[in-house]
Amino acid sequence: MDKLELRNWLVEEDAKWQALLDQVRHERMELPGVMGEWSFKDMVAHLNDWQSWSIARMWAAQKGDPKPAPPWPASFTEDDDVNRWIYEANRDRPLAEVLDITQQNFDDLLDFVDSLDDDMAIEPAWHVVTLGSKRYSTSEFFDHFHDDHEPDVRKWLAGLE
Numbered sequence: 540m541d542k543l544e545l546r547n548w549l550v551e552e553d554a555k556w557q558a559l560l561d562q563v564r565h566e567r568m569e570l571p572g573v574m575g576e577w578s579f580k581d582m583v584a585h586l587n588d589w590q591s592w593s594i595a596r597m598w599a600a601q602k603g604d605p606k607p608a609p610p611w612p613a614s615f616t617e618d619d620d621v622n623r624w625i626y627e628a629n630r631d632r633p634l635a636e637v638l639d640i641t642q643q644n645f646d647d648l649l650d651f652v653d654s655l656d657d658d659m660a661i662e663p664a665w666h667v668v669t670l671g672s673k674r675y676s677t678s679e680f681f682d683h684f685h686d687d688h689e690p691d692v693r694k695w696l697a698g699l700e
Contacts (some may be wrong), residue, residue, distance in 0.1 A: 541657070542655045544663075545666055549681075550646065550649075555681075567579065582692070583637050587641055590648075591644055595607045596675070600673050601672060611625065624657070655668065658668045
């Protein structure tokens, strides 16, 4: 796989994401129940924070800079603690801002892919980019949602219809 194929795959995945946003509809994005008490907006904010940090790590690795600190307290070592922090940090954030961050993350990811050398080989199974000794899965931006959250979202949506 080359970077153009990766970019095309990411654009296709984003189109599916945009279709889901249309299906959820803005007026329902703050209703609780997607994942326990979390709303769709809360789940999106959760994805945003993890994605922002992933993008920052990829840019740092490409530039040879040290790995950036996560946005959450460094003392958190368990995902549940991190996710609770993300929820608390974002629950009062306006929906429009959460969605703007999502779009900015996607644009930043495309900028990163565009910055790669044209002849860089990308592992197709997980869309892995190797920078130095580190491997970064660009598919994680969508796979985490598909694997861990989409079934809950689809079940929640079915209950609203």
